[in-house]
Amino acid sequence: MKNVVSDDKIRNFRDLVNSNSSFVYQIYKDKGGKNLFNLVCSYMDWITVSVRHLENASEFDKNIDTKCMQIYSLISSIDLIFESIKQLHRVFINEKTLPFSGEKNCFEKRLFSNEDDNTYFKTIRACFGAHPVALNQENTKRFASWPFDSHFNAGDLTVHLYSRDVNEEDLALHLNIDELLEFLTTRYDYLDVIADKIETLFFEHQQNLSKQLIETKADPLQQLYVLKTESEKRLDNDYYNGEIDDLIMIFEAEVTEPTLVPMAENYKDSLLPLIEEIKTNLQEMNIVDLDNDSNLRVRSDLSRELSYELQKFFTWVHGDRYDHLLDYYLERFNTVTNGKFNFNKSDEINLIFLKAKLMLAQEL
Incomplete structure (x- = not known):
């Protein structure tokens, strides 16, 4: 399985989900009263677990019983990926499809011709x-009977499906591993489609908010509140929130010591370009x-x-x-500055x- 799927794809997808100032988290942590971000994390986790398992899965054993359980492990891993992809599709693309x-x-040679790939995989x-x-x-x-090596070119393993009804004929269901792997890769590759959708959603979110003008205030402190x-x-970026909170503390502070007043005013003036930026x-x-x-003013x-x-x-x-x-x-601050502040x-x-900021901004 080492060359069938790689965890690079899910790792890149996870990086995308956590990028753009945690856009996905901010939008989906409360989507109509539901924390869909938790669902997204769960889906990503189980895709990662399944893909890494497949990357490290051993070759199929010659013992038929061991091989059957290895096949079941393969099918279960594919199912976890498939189900997670379906739910990610519902979160980001369309919850109704x-x-x-x-x-x-x-x-190709499916036993039940009326079933599409999704349904037929569930049958397998x-x-x-x-x-x-x-x-x-x-x-x-x-x-289903126990699986046995297929005697036909149609598959790698076969099970007989016995009927509960009297005189009803058995059916033979053949499993082709290459077809299973094709089913896996097409579903796993669908992560790229979902990733493109997330990029589009972020761009649209940017465009929408950029058209909403931020109110301009003449007073720096009032501007910071806005x-x-x-x-x-x-x-809701932590870095920007932290900068704004620090600036609010600085501009709310009122210095009364005569020697510090001009120093504080000059320092606050030096922060105006930061507020504008x-x-x-x-x-x-x-x-x-x-x-x-x-921090550059140190x-x-x-x-x-x-x-x-x-x-x-x-x-x-x-x-x-x-x-x-x-x-x-x-006391240490006062000692090293000779009580200046x-x-x-x-x-x-x-x-x-504010005094600590003034202390660090001065060339003593």
Whole structure:
């Protein structure tokens, strides 16, 4: 099976699902009151399990009983892939249709000519291990014999289908492994069709939101409040949300120390291009790394000297738990800056945060 299917395809599909600022998650985590993203994850997981099993499956054993169970394992793996593909189709393409419905391309000498490939595969699955003693075919109960090597060119294995009815003739169902593998590859390759649909859905989502103009505010803080709402609506990207939240803290902070007021005003002015860049990117639905990222405004060597304290400090700022070492962090900040920024734990958290940003932005 090593050259029949590869997990590259499902891995690439998974990467697509998780890309574009988690577009699929944002749209399908609550689709009409249903968490379809969880379904998508389950389908991807079982496709991965099945494909990797097939990639590593051993050659068929010469012992007929062992071979029969290997065949059943093959059929079960194909069924898991097939069912997952069907459900992914329903999530992303059309919930009211099934892919390949009505097609008769994979199985040539089928016992039941009225069945399409999808249905005939289910018949094979039932007869070769899924429920061989509970079959319903041609308006009669039937029971499958144990599989045996086929004596005809029509297949690799054969089962007899016994009837419950007296004097009803047995039927012979032949299994051709190459036909099974063709059924597998056509269904697995359908992931490419679904992937194209996801790309189209994302493009349409981008186009739709990019046409919805973001309100412009003259006041930076009011603009940030607007951007916070828009960011959550436009893919809810953690990176952009974090930048906006930090900017809101900075612009909400009011510095009263006379020596720090002009410094704070200049620092806030330097952030205006970042606010405009965020607004532009959200408007265009172009969620990429920001050229004016606020982290680029770190000029001081203190970022290295205080690396431990700063990491813990910012964790406290963005978290919801008190850090009993906060006094120590602020004392360290005051010590290395000779008290220039007057860090005090009695200040509002957004003011302490702004002072830390000012400290890192200055060339001391």
